[in-house]
Amino acid sequence: MSRPAWPGDAAPYRRTPEFTETTVPKGLLRAHATRPGTWARLHVLEGRLVFRDLVGGTEMLLGPGIHPLIHPERLHEVAAAGPVRFFVEFCARPGDCPAPT
16 A cells, blocks of 8 residues: 655644653543544654554654655554653645534
8 A cells, every 4th residue: 555645735733742761641542533534743852762554564664854655544552662752743625624622
């Protein structure tokens, strides 16, 4: 299955608070996906985070400056690889921005 390219007109509309290895929500640690039309980008500020694309079967070790793109409705999960601080930025294309949650 090929993944769509990151749309050039996608813009941030919301971000999570910063999480650490002790505050990461349990929902992010198990299989989950963004809503239709919602793209996401992980931002690791300190430490390391494991990102698993459950559809493609790939795993990446993320550090500061490495921002995997999370495509709409694609199953994925994360895991702390020791002490970490990160947040998630949600993006949408004009006209596709989901209602705030």
